[in-house]
Amino acid sequence: MSNGRGFDADVILSGGGLVGQTLALALDQAGLSVAVIDASKPAETLAPAFDGRAFAIAFASYRMWRTLGLGAQLDEVAQPIEQIMVTDGKLGRGPSLLHLHFDRAEMRDTDEPLGLMLEARHVRLALDSAVKARPSINMIQPMSVSAIERDPAGASVTLADGRKLRAPLLVGTDGRRSFVRGAVGIRTIGWDYPVTAIVTTIKHERSHGAVAHEFFLPNGPFAILPLKGERSNIVWAEPRAAAEALLKMNEADFIAELRKRFGDFLGELSLEGPRFGYPLSLQLAERMIDQRVVLAGDSAHGIHPLAGQGLNLGLKDCAALAECIADGVSLGLDPGDVSILERYQRWRRFDNVTMALGMEFFDKLFSNDIKPLRAARTLGLAAVNAVGPARRFFMKYAGGGAGDLPKLLRGESLAA
Numbered sequence: 001m002s003n004g005r006g007f008d009a010d011v012i013l014s015g016g017g018l019v020g021q022t023l024a025l026a027l028d029q030a031g032l033s034v035a036v037i038d039a040s041k042p043a044e045t046l047a048p049a050f051d052g053r054a055f056a057i058a059f060a061s062y063r064m065w066r067t068l069g070l071g072a073q074l075d076e077v078a079q080p081i082e083q084i085m086v087t088d089g090k091l092g093r094g095p096s097l098l099h100l101h102f103d104r105a106e107m108r109d110t111d112e113p114l115g116l117m118l119e120a121r122h123v124r125l126a127l128d129s130a131v132k133a134r135p136s137i138n139m140i141q142p143m144s145v146s147a148i149e150r151d152p153a154g155a156s157v158t159l160a161d162g163r164k165l166r167a168p169l170l171v172g173t174d175g176r177r178s179f180v181r182g183a184v185g186i187r188t189i190g191w192d193y194p195v196t197a198i199v200t201t202i203k204h205e206r207s208h209g210a211v212a213h214e215f216f217l218p219n220g221p222f223a224i225l226p227l228k229g230e231r232s233n234i235v236w237a238e239p240r241a242a243a244e245a246l247l248k249m250n251e252a253d254f255i256a257e258l259r260k261r262f263g264d265f266l267g268e269l270s271l272e273g274p275r276f277g278y279p280l281s282l283q284l285a286e287r288m289i290d291q292r293v294v295l296a297g298d299s300a301h302g303i304h305p306l307a308g309q310g311l312n313l314g315l316k317d318c319a320a321l322a323e324c325i326a327d328g329v330s331l332g333l334d335p336g337d338v339s340i341l342e343r344y345q346r347w348r349r350f351d352n353v354t355m356a357l358g359m360e361f362f363d364k365l366f367s368n369d370i371k372p373l374r375a376a377r378t379l380g381l382a383a384v385n386a387v388g389p390a391r392r393f394f395m396k397y398a399g400g401g402a403g404d405l406p407k408l409l410r411g412e413s414l415a416a
């Protein structure tokens with residue numbers, strides 16, 4: 001691919017995961033040519049057992065995927081979230097009386113759900129087929145970026161097979177251990193949490209009623225997230241050693257441990273698939289831009305999954321970056337012009353840092369069993385629950401509808 005100015009594409013993406021592929025589709029919709037280099041093997045990443053996660057997707061993020069043409073594949077498999085129940089739980093007791101309850105029925109100005117649950121395997125397949133259907137997206141996979149050079153006019157990447165590609169802009173969508181971020185010298189702040197999130201899918205006897213539950217247990221959050229059918233995805237944080245033991249345990253013992261947290265409100269439980277372990281950490285890039293380079297998704301911000309916001313932040317990055325580039329190009333700028341990159345950073349940095357630190361605050365507040373703190377936080381939950389406008393504000397935020405939304409998150413196309 002050549003765009004006639006000595007470049008191989010308008011934009012090169014290093015990393016074609018969930019964020020990279022979404023960004024490629026958004027840029028393609030805006031009329032730009034894109035080369036996406038991804039190190040993973042599709043035969044592995046598209047296999048059903050590759051990634052046991054299911055993502056809580058804010059409705060605004062989902063609008064973007066629909067606008068990019070994924071609705072036909074995702075609508076059938078997406079489970080709407082009608083209610084969210086946040087409880088300062090005690091082991092085995094189920095939800096306490098002091099909780100926070102969000103119900104979509106209260107949002108009078110919209111008929112959209114609070115969010116949708118989507119299994120990672122479905123999202124990966126939908127993105128892969130949408131990207132393959134776009135001739136101006138050059139997906140190079142499996143292949144890694146192994147070197148980067150920049151000058152005032154553009155960025156060049158060297159691939160593992162020795163090939164070189166050049167574009168006015170390089171985007172690092174290459175995840176938490178971003179090669180691009182390191183190569184251009186953007187430092188990170190952050191730390192490891194001493195916990196691993198256990199993720200698995202369970203089948204249960206009774207209907208979940210489209211309710212997502214988040215229990216704050218002393219060792220960390222425990223979430224029951226509704227999927228299509230009588231099924232739920234579990235995200236269960238435990239200290240590393242305990243999590244290792246739970247991951248290795250036989251199924252009957254694991255279910256017995258699960259029951260202690262779960263109670264019996266969903267009836268009989270069984271495992272539907274394997275158990276996965278994700279060690280948790282916080283990682284924030286000190287800035288999102290550099291000469292001819294930007295970061296988007298986990299390369300810029302890897303946060304605690306307790307409120308299911310990491311991918312949502314990455315999708316907001318995609319919507320904002322694609323819009324900044326489209327607006328800049330329509331004014332005659334090239335896609336890597338510094339004014340485009342600075343607008344993107346201004347738009348996204350505050351939201352990303354606020355969310356990362358907010359998750360940090362919640363984790364510290366809830367992951368302990370200190371009595372006065374427990375009392376304060378349960379009262380805090382009850383207080384927010386008692387005030388309708390406060391509850392509605394949180395619901396709007398969870399749905400991704402708060403703040404200055406880029407066009408794609410409002411469901412508007414970037415096509416000229």
Ligand SMILES: Cc1cc2nc3c(=O)[nH]c(=O)nc-3n(C[C@H](O)[C@H](O)[C@H](O)COP(=O)(O)OP(=O)(O)OC[C@H]3O[C@@H](n4cnc5c(N)ncnc54)[C@H](O)[C@@H]3O)c2cc1C
Nearest residue numbers: 015017019039055056144145174175297298308310311312
């Ligand atoms: C347990 C858990 C539950 C979660 N639940 C939610 C949720 O409910 N809702 C939500 O919004 N978020 C959730 N998240 C967060 C979400 O999973 C991440 O934010 C999201 O997957 C980040 O996507 P990404 O594309 O930025 O990075 P990644 O998915 O890490 O993709 C990076 C890609 O870059 C490629 N790559 C890396 N290095 C190179 C290189 N040198 N050259 C070429 N390619 C390269 C990799 O192959 C990979 O495909 C959860 C996270 C965890 C751990």
